[in-house]
Amino acid sequence: MTWRPADDLAQSVALEVLLHGPLARAELARRLDLAPATLTRISAELIEVGLLIETPHLAERRTGRPSIPLDVVADAHHFLGIKLTGDSVMAAVTDLRAEVVNYFEVPLTSTAPLAVVEQICAAADRAAAEHPIDAIGIGLGGVVTREGFVTSAPFLSWTDVPLALLVQEQSGIPAFAANDLTAFTEAQHWFGLGVGHDNFAAITLGVGVGFGCIANGKLLANDDSGVGLVGHWPLDPMGPICNRGHRGCAESMLTVPAILRDISRALDRAVDWPEFVSLVRAGQPAAAQIAASSGRALGRLIAAVANLVAPSLVVVGGEGVELAAISAAAVDQGIQEDRDPRASAVNVEFTSGSNESWCRGAAVIALQGYVLDRRRVASRRSGLDLLEA
Numbered sequence: 001m002t003w004r005p006a007d008d009l010a011q012s013v014a015l016e017v018l019l020h021g022p023l024a025r026a027e028l029a030r031r032l033d034l035a036p037a038t039l040t041r042i043s044a045e046l047i048e049v050g051l052l053i054e055t056p057h058l059a060e061r062r063t064g065r066p067s068i069p070l071d072v073v074a075d076a077h078h079f080l081g082i083k084l085t086g087d088s089v090m091a092a093v094t095d096l097r098a099e100v101v102n103y104f105e106v107p108l109t110s111t112a113p114l115a116v117v118e119q120i121c122a123a124a125d126r127a128a129a130e131h132p133i134d135a136i137g138i139g140l141g142g143v144v145t146r147e148g149f150v151t152s153a154p155f156l157s158w159t160d161v162p163l164a165l166l167v168q169e170q171s172g173i174p175a176f177a178a179n180d181l182t183a184f185t186e187a188q189h190w191f192g193l194g195v196g197h198d199n200f201a202a203i204t205l206g207v208g209v210g211f212g213c214i215a216n217g218k219l220l221a222n223d224d225s226g227v228g229l230v231g232h233w234p235l236d237p238m239g240p241i242c243n244r245g246h247r248g249c250a251e252s253m254l255t256v257p258a259i260l261r262d263i264s265r266a267l268d269r270a271v272d273w274p275e276f277v278s279l280v281r282a283g284q285p286a287a288a289q290i291a292a293s294s295g296r297a298l299g300r301l302i303a304a305v306a307n308l309v310a311p312s313l314v315v316v317g318g319e320g321v322e323l324a325a326i327s328a329a330a331v332d333q334g335i336q337e338d339r340d341p342r343a344s345a346v347n348v349e350f351t352s353g354s355n356e357s358w359c360r361g362a363a364v365i366a367l368q369g370y371v372l373d374r375r376r377v378a379s380r381r382s383g384l385d386l387l388e389a
Contacts, residue, residue, distance in 0.1 A: 022069035078131040081363025084140040092359030098191040137366030139180035143226035148177035176369040179226035183361030185212030200313040205320030209250040235297040253297040280326040295327025299334020321353040
C-alpha cells in the first residue's frame with residue numbers, strides 16, 4: 001500500500017491525523033475548517049484505501065452519539081534511518097509514527113562513497129527482511145542540499161557526492177539525505193518535543209555542537225546549514241582554545257572530545273565519556289570543575305539562542321546531553337547571567353542522546369519525503385556519472 005491521498009484536501013486530512021491523531025471527525029473538521037459532510041466523505045475514502053483507521057476507543061461527547069477517532073495505520077509503512085559517522089553505519093527501522101521497531105549498527109569498512117553506498121544498501125536489505133521499506137533517509141555531519149547531494153562532509157573526506165541518488169539507484173528504494181542536525185530537528189518537529197510549537201530551537205552536543213530552528217512552523221535553513229557555525233559562538237573569554245584558535249567557543253567547551261581532552265589532561269590518563277560522567281557524580285574535583293565550566297557555557301549558549309530567536313522551547317540532545325544533568329546548577333547559572341531578568345523563563349527540555357535518536361531523525365527525513373511526495377529532479381546522468389565528473 002502506498003501513501004497516495006486523492007487530492008490536496010485528502011492529503012491535509014491524512015497529515016493532520018498522522019501528526020496529531022487519533023482525532024475525532026468533529027475535531028478534524030474544526031482544525032481544517034471543513035464542512036462535516038466534506039470531512040465524512042474524505043475520511044471514508046482514506047479508510048477505504050487503508051491510510052486511516054477508526055480506533056476502538058470511543059471519544060467522550062457531551063451530546064449525541066460518541067465519536068470514533070481516526071488514526072493512521074502506523075505499521076503499514078516502514079522507513080530506514082541511517083546515521084553515518086566516521087566509523088559506523090547506524091540503522092533504525094521506524095513505523096509511520098517514527099517509532100523505532102528495529103535498530104542495528106555495523107562498522108564502516110571504508111569511507112569511499114561507493115563503498116558506503118554499498119553498506120547502506122546492505123543495511124536496507126537486512127531491514128527489508130523483516131519490514132518492507134518505503135524510503136531510506138541518511139543523516140550525516142556536513143553540508144547536504146535538499147536533493148541529497150553532499151557538498152562537504154569533512155569527517156568522511158567527501159566533496160560533491162550525490163549520496164541520495166547513488167543509494168536510490170542501487171537499492172531501488174526512494175532515498176533522501178540531510179544534515180544530521182536538520183534531521184534531528186525535523187524529528188522533534190513532527191514527532192518529538194517540538195510538537196505543538198511553531199517556534200522552537202534544538203541544540204545538540206556530541207562530536208560537534210549543532211543548532212537547528214523551526215520558525216513559524218518551518219525549518220530555518222540556508223546553504224550554510226551543516227557548516228556548524230554555532231560551534232564557534234564565544235562563551236567564555238577565559239576558556240580553552242579550539243583547533244581554529246578561538247578561545248572559549250562552543251566547540252572548545254561543549255563537545256565530547258574537548259571535554260574528554262581536558263579531563264584526560266587533568267588526570268594524566270585517557271578518560272571516556274561514561275567515566276567522566278561517573279567522576280562528576282562522585283565529586284572528583286577536576287571532573288566537577290570541568291563539568292561546571294562547560295555547564296555554565298551551555299547555559300550561556302541556551303540564553304543566546306533564547307535571546308536571538310525567541311523560541312517557545314529549546315530542545316537539547318545529542319550524545320553529550322548528559323552534561324546538562326551533571327551540571328544542572330551551572331547551566332541555570334549560565335542562563336541567568338545572559339538573560340534579562342524581565343524576560344520570561346526559558347523553556348528547556350532534554351531528549352535522548354542515544355544513537356537511535358539520530359537514526360530516527362534520518363528516518364523522519366525519509367518519512368517526510370515519502371508522505372509529502374518530494375520527487376527528485378530527474379537527472380540525465382546517473383549518480384556514478386556525477387561522482388566521477
